[in-house]
Amino acid sequence: NAGVTQTPKFRVLKTGQSMTLLCAQDMNHEYMYWYRQDPGMGLRLIHYSVGEGTTAKGEVPDGYNVSRLKKQNFLLGLESAAPSQTSVYFCASSYEKAYEQYFGPGTRLTVT
């Protein structure tokens, strides 16, 4: 089992460009999450999904969109990247109880 995988691992964008981050999990988890991690700020929830076809906003959703067309995949989109979106992005998945989340290896995104 691969667990949770994320692509790409690194990316540099110019301000205004768009991109999509892909997360995939092979544990048949219902719940999936996107977090961003900035120095000294811990993990902040961007969007999450409690099942295929459903998404909801987290703590810091502005500037991001998500889709969960298949149970195993959760996509995070940046329509018009800004330098403030420079961060490390983690995807995670869990069963319904959510207290034990499995994280992917992260994507380091730099917006110049």
Place this chain on the structure above:
Amino acid sequence: GQSLEQPSEVTAVEGAIVQINCTYQTSGFYGLSWYQQHDGGAPTFLSYNALDGLEETGRFSSFLSRSDSYGYLLLQELQMKDSASYFCAVRSYSGGYQKVTFGTGTKLQVIP
């Protein structure tokens, strides 16, 4: 709203015991999780407490006092590889929705 407080940094000697505290303020509290994250890596789940008391998993133990809104992670027989950041995370329910909120993390440095 919700808030979690953890010390930002802790230093301890190899072979010793260290305690990392977490205090929280939240409504609809269900439980407290702990995660470990090495530099450049992904967070990994360590433990979860839903009830008062101590849970032991090898060298790591986690404690919860719901009446004091307080928990801690105890690491015994410290090893150099325990140098990492440790996050507490509160699981709560509000308006029928489950929520997990992470603290800002405690960076543990183990010195020889």
